[in-house]
Amino acid sequence: MTRIGGRIVRPGAVVEGYVEVDGPAILSVNAEQPNSDDIIVPGFVDIHCHGGGGHTFTTGDADSARGAAAFHLAHGTTTMLASLVSSPFELMRDATEAYRPLIEAGLIAGVHYEGPFLSHVRCGAQNPEFLRDPSIKELTELIEIGGVRLVTIAPELPGALEAITFLRERNVAAAVGHTDATYEETLLGVKAGASVGTHLFNGMRPPHHREPGPVVGLLSSPVVCELIADNIHLHPGMLKFAATTAGPDKSALITDAMDATGMADGTYDLGGQAVVVADRVARLVRDGSIAGSTLTMDAALRNTVAAGIALPDAVLMASTTPARVLGLGDELGALEAGLRADLVVLSSDLRVKRVMRAGRWV
Known part of the structure; x- marks a missing residue:
């Protein structure tokens, strides 16, 4: 003992x-x-991470995925999802198959698809070449492989509500994200079964007092809102506002980290697009969009406490709430x-x- x-x-x-x-x-x-x-x-639970320590989850390479998981484990993340970005179906399928042994070994808890069923208008650092409408056929094949835990979908797309319901019925969490949805369209996504909001504020139609949009729709709904607490994606004041408004049982800290996390400044790749990292900030070369983060969960916890959130609440956001999203709260x-x-x-x-x-x- x-x-x-x-x-x-x-x-x-x-x-x-x-x-x-x-x-x-x-x-x-x-x-x-x-x-x-x-x-x-x-132990921290990160439900949205693309890589770290020079390793990536986005290419389907099992060795690289092991390296990324090991890097984040050293920063306290004991449970995590391997997040892909918008990709051709073949890459999604091959990556899901490649990661099954890692899931069985407990190195990762499953796979998260951040795309390709996203809005062109709010694609952010997602590769627009690979965006497409939700496909039940694709989702069926992917879920049959095993290990799919979370799928981000823009609820305003054709077939999106059906896809969200399809996922809910198969115990796969659906997230609203990279969306230009109205407030009403967001609520329809939640009604269909969405239980998560992908990196709240980022990749979303911004709030307006005459069109609240997805941000207000998600904050006022029974969903868990992801928050990137790197002081880049969210100002500390906005982080505190969102976490206080939603409450710690509806807020999950995530890293949205890419392979450049823990590495030197330089040029990296994300979903086939060049990314330049300078002073912790990752941006697409083509248009300067923020492209993931260089955050670790321990740093996210420190930043959240520094923003004025009590330590017990910040820990709920870093561990307890995201574990519940994955259906692992009793483990x-x-x-x-x-x-x-x-x-x-x-x-x-x-x-x-x-x-x-x-x-x-x-």
């Missing part, structure tokens, strides 16, 4: 004590005087007896000191 002492962040509170781990699971959480002032949080995402022993030991300034996944230090 392993005992980890410090200030333990649990839903709604920070308590001093010890987390006791037996094998791959948490045995108990005991309130007593610890021998450390470390901060202990559940991981919190420091509770019986859950998987995924945890991160942080210093008092929220820097990663040690990471444990399934009871093993990594």
